[in-house]
Amino acid sequence: MDFENIYIEEDNNLATITINRPKKLNALNKRTIEELHVAFKELDEDRDIKVIIITGSGEKAFVAGADISEFANFSVKEGRQLAAVGQQHLFDFVANLSTPVIAAINGFALGGGLELAMACHFRVASSNARMGLPEVSLGVIPGYGGTQRLPQLVGKGRAMEMIMTAGMIDSDKAFGYGLVNHVVSSEELLPFCMKIASRISNNSSVAIKHAIKAINAGFKYDADGYSVEIDAFGNCFGTDDFKEGTSAFLDKRKADFPGS
Incomplete structure (x- = not known):
């Protein structure tokens, strides 16, 4: 598959996937979800790749959400299918991947972006990162696993508040909640993730x-x-x-x- 919205860099036993739609703040559309599915599948089947890091291009956003223009006029049936296919092809797929996946959250991780980060095996955030699930402000709920994974990570009460207020939290609060494992500067984000990945790759x-x-x-x-x-x-x-x-x-x- 020829990738239009992502690119992959490999270094020894490490692969970094970068979502590259900067004009859309790396928002997830159908094409990007399919490209990510193919990329994760191919890297998981590559025995030389021991760890995968996923991040967003630029400094503003990891993924600022789903591409709303694609589903604004969907029917009930189409909405269900959107969630089901997305969960199967990307979010659940990543969560159950055999190869460890680290989310390097640089900037905004909102809606589907935060859901993608939560599907990864753990998360590292830059100090300027902002996270939230704003779906109820659009008259919908998180549909890519957000109502399930957020309570698992931060607890039911905090998840209820985050989802119902549709607000954002900063990286320090996300760390306090247990949503991210580490907070580092923007400059340190990828090198820090690579250092952890290197330690993981030394093991079985x-x-x-x-x-x-x-x-x-x-x-x-x-x-x-x-x-x-x-x-x-x-x-x-x-x-x-x-x-x-x-x-x-x-x-x-x-x-x-x-x-x-």
């Missing part, structure tokens, strides 16, 4: 895949997270990464994980 990608699956299971109403953890823990014992990791520990050397 197979074990990380199992850890992501087990952690996510604890937030699903139809899954027993403890049982998933037990199965995933046991499955690790059959991997080459486990053999290498334990051998390296006993031999007092650095592990060189084969990724299998």
Whole structure:
């Protein structure tokens, strides 16, 4: 697929996806969602890529929301389909990706932008970042998982307030809420994320895949997270990464994980 609205940069075991619609403050439209789906799928299938960072072009916005002009005249059926397809192709897809995904939030992360950041495995924000779910001010609600992931991250009461007021919070409040893991300057944002990504890439990608699956299971109403953890823990014992990791520990050397 030829990308029009995103570009990808690869450096060793790290890939950075940049959403590049600066005139629209990187707003998500159908084309961008499809491009992101393809990019995440291809990078997840690339065994050389250990971590993915996603960010927005420029300094104003990570993603300032969905492209409202695309769905302003949608029917009930079309609205449901918009949410269902978006969740399946991008937001749930990213949340369940085997490769760790870090959101580098530079500037505004609003509506679908914040929902995309929340679908990532964790988030780092620049000090000028602003986050919110303003959908109710448009007569609609978050439809890309926002009503589910925000309470999981910040608690029900705070999520209710953020969604019902349609307001924005700054990066310091987001950090206090547990919505982001770190707050750094704009200049430090990508280097900081890359430093974390480098630490992650030193570990077993197979074990990380199992850890992501087990952690996510604890937030699903139809899954027993403890049982998933037990199965995933046991499955690790059959991997080459486990053999290498334990051998390296006993031999007092650095592990060189084969990724299998």
